[in-house]
Amino acid sequence: MNVFIFVSNIESVEDLSQLKKVFDKQIEIQNWSVDLTDEERVLRVETDGLERCEIITLVRSCGYDCYKMDW
Numbered sequence: 001m002n003v004f005i006f007v008s009n010i011e012s013v014e015d016l017s018q019l020k021k022v023f024d025k026q027i028e029i030q031n032w033s034v035d036l037t038d039e040e041r042v043l044r045v046e047t048d049g050l051e052r053c054e055i056i057t058l059v060r061s062c063g064y065d066c067y068k069m070d071w
Helices: 013-023 052-061
Strands: 002-008 029-034 043-047 066-068
Touching (some): 002 052, 013 029, 013 052, 043 052, 052 066
Antiparallel strands (some): 002 043, 002 066, 029 043
């Protein structure tokens, strides 16, 4: 299992709802969350089989953006 951490521009519960519709269709995504209280709106995705670029593509297909969080 891979865990990917992103900075995103997801800002509201409505945004989460849009993302949920797409992520729920992906059987490879085991778990995901967005910290709406963090200024970087941290998106965390646990996946078996998807690559980082595929997750970014899914997020962008919903009209949002994300990029790899640098530590």
